[in-house]
Amino acid sequence: MKKWKRRDFLRNSVLAGMLAPVAGYWLDMPEAKALTEKRHMVLVFLPNGKCRENVYLERTAGGFDLGPGFAPYERYREDMIAIEEYAFHDFVSEHYTGDHAGHFASALTMFSGDIPFVRSDIGTAAIQPTIDQIVAADYLDRGVITNPLRKSLAIKMRGSSFKAPSVFYQAPPGYTVGATYTDERVPVTLTESPRDGFRQMFGDLAAMGGTDIDQLWAQGGSILDVPGRELEALRDQLPAAGHHILDQHLTGLRELEIGLAESPLDPSFPVPEEPPDLDTRTEAPERVWSEWVRVIDAALRLDRTRIVSVQLGGIASRFQIPSLGLGYVGDGTGSNSGTDHHSYTHHQAADVDLFMEWYSLRVTELLDELKGIGTTAKADILYDSAVMVGAEFGWNHRAYDVPVSIFGQCGGALRTNQLLTYGNDISSFHKHTGTLTALVQAMGTDLDAVGRPVAAYQQGPVRELLV
Amino acid sequence: MFSRLPRRLGSVPVTFRPALWVVLLLPFLLAPLVACKGAISGPGGEPGAGGTGMGGMGGGGTDGSGLTTPRFAFPLDETTPETGLRMATNWELAQAIADFTGVAVDVTGLPRELDVQNLDNDAARSTVRDVGHMQTLLEIATDVAIRADVDALLPCAADACTNDELRAFLAAAFVRDVDDSMLAPYRAAFDEKLADQGAVFARRTVVQMALVSPYFLYRTEIGASGELTGLELAAKLSYFLWGTRPDSELLASAEAGALLSPAEYAAQVDRLLESPRAQERITWLIHLWLGTDDFDHQIKTAAAELPEGLTELFYEEVRLLIEDVLFTEGGSLADLIRADYTFLNDTLAAHYGLEPVGTDEFVRVDLAGTDRRGILTTGLVLSAHSKENGRSPIQRGAFLLQELMCHGFAPDAGIPAMALPNVGPDATFRERFEPLETTAPCSNCHQTLNAGFAFELFDEVGRLQPEGVVMPDEVRGFFDLPPYDRIEFATTAEAVDGFATHPALERCFVTQAYRYAQGRLPGSQDVAVLEALEGGFTGDVVGLFREIALSGQFRRGVN
Incomplete structure (x- = not known):
């Protein structure tokens, strides 16, 4: 495994971001292609997942049929990679034998490719960064995205979560592929409000007026050099256990400096209409999601970011969907009862299809927008995108048959319109890290591995995914 | 945007970001402890293991089933790194x-x-x-x-x-x-x-x-020669007791070098503790300890039918109760747990199904003759440790074990899925849980978790359960956490009395207060001071904060 290529002369350089789109300047460089091709990654996390009796897909003589929970994907077959027998249960069982803790392990393994960090019931988190943040950090490093404030858009749809504040975790400063981490990563801060997400993507950081507050804000980037030096001065005084605090803080500082150095928005920049201020606690989830779809689509189309991470609820979420009108389920003996997705996985697995269908409809709503369905004014940016939908489980609290779907060709890098069979056995678990690696490569990030740094799990990208 | 726990902190009105994931996880956080019901298994596939979920706790043991008995959350067997x-x-x-x-x-x-x-x-x-x-x-x-x-x-x-x-x-x-x-x-x-x-x-x-x-x-918190400098000590003390930077008097003492003298330091500790700001700080720690620091009634399924501003009413009741018991009356932690009064206004009294108090202002209400008793039966605590809807004895049992007593389970090994013993179609909710208390390995957990039935008269938003939902004899059981004496109860009040004086509760609170002072998990370097604090703790919370501040370990630097 190798450390990713760092374009040091681009690092922390706003100038690089301004120059990067000037394709001719880079044409003689091997990295130029990745730097200029516009590719998007969207990761969607579905809590709980499905139970064993819920069919993701069934092979037929002519191909495969999608199960009822995934039927909305039918019209996206040509843009879809369906993967059956997607499994990584060993990642889960390595640390856990209890089923509920498995929720946690599975969720954090889904996009990080490694078992999570565990410490006496506290501070449990991912031990490796998730691939969205690996690519985001790489894009920043290479000047593909110049503003760290927009390196990714991390979204959470309202729903309870089992302990972890996020399914997505940041790439630490100086992240090196293959590093064996022994501590937990820092979670990505998730945004619940479409309006807040919109402002993150389209807010104009440059001062627009002449008032003192604008000027104070405008000089923000320049004054941040001082705390950076102060942090370094503290380093020598602190024991080693305190250094990571400084490192993390410094990263935030440096990224903000770069973000604040951004030029004012060109007045001709077509800023979309701001979403309404929704109360995400009480608003129908369909409405909230629709607003998010518009923000995601606009942010990608207008190149405000290239990475989007979505959590529908959280780990083992008691995700409620009032519009389904589902009744209370429970056997009267336990706590896993209610009208939510999690309760249904415990007590009425057959109807988990209803939840999966609801999620699938939300995903296809996003796909429609990216594809430009229903309008001639929008180009098909799904072609430039890799939309990976993952989940916690495929069996009841087991990471077998996890319903994983990938949509979009990622600029021609992914081979869609195919069904892959991985295998629900331990010898196939490396295909999980291989899938994540393939996606990272499709995005143009030069890595040959991600996830658990153990040879058995590192056998390169799944070649069938790539063109 | 909703505001969580709007309070007056000193003279500054502050609202906090609604960390919804924490609000929402609280009920679920506790859910995994429902273990031995065999409801999770893949049809025809591998059996689902019983829930465990709580990892890596110290102490405790196993009965051979692979599932460890509850263990204290802070093992104290290794030195905890200090960040400085x-x-x-x-x-x-x-x-x-x-x-x-x-x-x-x-x-x-x-x-x-x-x-x-x-x-x-x-x-x-x-x-x-x-x-x-x-x-x-x-x-x-x-x-x-x-x-x-x-x-x-x-x-x-x-x-x-x-x-x-x-x-x-x-x-x-x-x-x-x-x-x-x-x-x-x-x-x-x-x-x-x-x-x-x-x-x-x-x-x-x-x-x-x-x-x-x-x-x-x-x-x-670096120090020199093993001791914090005067200014570092002033800051640490002030943030511990007031949650803010040192005031001018404390700063002056530190700058003059006086704060490092034991007498002056003790005087400053006492001065800070006499302030309402220390009371706010102690109240906040109690919220953190009880897991009530981030509640919002909007997460409940019944939110639309609940009184407007119920969350704020809940917090006000608890604030007044803590203030009165601990600071006005000089009562103990046990007194707070088993107080036979609370503070209500008309809206909250109606929500609880109690007689009107005749005013929108909060007034002291005697709970004699009711099923409520102490802080554990306030709407805030009951609601924070319940599901979004439906009965929640196991969540509340887990709360008692994890939050109140600082214990948990370690997932050393799974347990096989098993069908519940058939207790008959007419069995009450309580009766269906009974076999779990006596059948290993289920009993390892349920000998404590089932104690949540102590609060079964109250629904997920702290109201009395509607008539007919809970049978009169369902509020009974025991809480058995070896090596401590078993608590047996047949009423909420009996259970609360048992919890109030449970040694594990006191040990837990002492440890959490000490952790709050030090900003880290306790380690082997803290064993002596923790033993001294536990040994000397009489339930006087203010006194505990004082002893922590005066301890040598509090004043120690990393250099």
Whole structure:
């Protein structure tokens, strides 16, 4: 495994971001292609997942049929990679034998490719960064995205979560592929409000007026050099256990400096209409999601970011969907009862299809927008995108048959319109890290591995995914 | 945007960011402990294992089933690394800014702290999380710089502030000595802005810079020769007892070198503890301990039918109860647990199904003759440890074990799925759980978890259950946490009395208070002081804070 290529002369350089789109300047460089091709990654996390009796897909003589929970994907077959027998249960069982803790392990393994960090019931988190943040950090490093404030858009749809504040975790400063981490990563801060997400993507950081507050804000980037030096001065005084605090803080500082150095928005920049201020606690989830779809689509189309991470609820979420009108389920003996997705996985697995269908409809709503369905004014940016939908489980609290779907060709890098069979056995678990690696490569990030740094799990990208 | 726990912190109204994931996880956090019901298994596939979920606790043992019995959460068998640096929590930052600049700030945009075993101030997990976090800190600093009275905050005799004037301001902001090298960049920025944009703007710039400085956002606990310096000790003490930077009197004591004398230090500890700010701090720790720091009734399925502002009413009841029991009456922690009165207004009394109190103001209400007793039967605690709907005995049992007693289970091995014993179709909810208390390995957990039935008369939002939902004899059971004596109960009051004086509860609270002071998990270096604190704890919470502050370990630096 190798450390990713760092374009040091681009690092922390706003100038690089301004120059990067000037394709001719880079044409003689091997990295130029990745730097200029516009590719998007969207990761969607579905809590709980499905139970064993819920069919993701069934092979037929002519191909495969999608199960009822995934039927909305039918019209996206040509843009879809369906993967059956997607499994990584060993990642889960390595640390856990209890089923509920498995929720946690599975969720954090889904996009990080490694078992999570565990410490006496506290501070449990991912031990490796998730691939969205690996690519985001790489894009920043290479000047593909110049503003760290927009390196990714991390979204959470309202729903309870089992302990972890996020399914997505940041790439630490100086992240090196293959590093064996022994501590937990820092979670990505998730945004619940479409309006807040919109402002993150389209807010104009440059001062627009002449008032003192604008000027104070405008000089923000320049004054941040001082705390950076102060942090370094503290380093020598602190024991080693305190250094990571400084490192993390410094990263935030440096990224903000770069973000604040951004030029004012060109007045001709077509800023979309701001979403309404929704109360995400009480608003129908369909409405909230629709607003998010518009923000995601606009942010990608207008190149405000290239990475989007979505959590529908959280780990083992008691995700409620009032519009389904589902009744209370429970056997009267336990706590896993209610009208939510999690309760249904415990007590009425057959109807988990209803939840999966609801999620699938939300995903296809996003796909429609990216594809430009229903309008001639929008180009098909799904072609430039890799939309990976993952989940916690495929069996009841087991990471077998996890319903994983990938949509979009990622600029021609992914081979869609195919069904892959991985295998629900331990010898196939490396295909999980291989899938994540393939996606990272499709995005143009030069890595040959991600996830658990153990040879058995590192056998390169799944070649069938790539063109 | 809803505001969580709006309170008056000193004279500064502060609201907190609604960390919804924490609100929402609370009921679920406890759910995994429902283990032995065999409801989770793949048809025809591998059996689902029983739930365990709580990892790596110290102590305890196994009965051979592979599932360990409850163990104390803090094993104390290894030295805990110390960072020497502690970032202000959101609350602390809001208070520190307000105290230093006179400007009340909105910290709702800051990401919520990453809790460690309920507490929000673990130093190793407290830093700038990401670029968005840093941006918000800069926004706060900019907002304060523009709103602050810079003439008062950074007084200078002339437009061009002298080095001494700038140094005095920075020393006050950072609670540390400011040498020439620290001063230099502020001097340079001031001079540049003075020339370009005038004296006021230059001073605002220095204020802005100071508020995003790590010297303002963090406090060091480094020390020299094993002891914190006077200024470090002042800061640590003030943040522990008041949740903010040292006031002028404490600072003066530290700067004069007096604070390092035992008598002066003890006097300052007592002075701080006598303040209402210490009461707010202790109240906040109780919320963290009880897991009620981030509740919002909107998460409940029945939210639409609940009184408007119910969350605020819940918090006000608990605030008044803590204030009265611990600070006005001088009662003990046990008294808070088993208080036979509370504070209600008409709305909350009606919600509880009690007689009207005749006013919208909160008044003391005698609970004699009711099923409620103490802080555990307040709507806030009952609701925070319940599902979004439906009966929740196991969540509440898990709350008793995990939060109140600081115990948990370790997932050393799975247990096989098993069908519940058939107790008959007419069995009550309570009766269906009974076999779990006596059948290993289920009993390992359910000998404590089933104690949640003590609160079964109350629904998920703290109301009395509707008639017919809970049979009269369902509120019964025991709480068996070896090596401590078993608690047996047949009423809520009996259970509460047992919990109130349970040694594990006292040990848990002492440990959490000590953790809050130190900002880290306890380790082997803390065994002696914890044993002394536990041995001397009589339930006097204020006294406990005093003893922690006076302990040698509190005053120790990493150098």
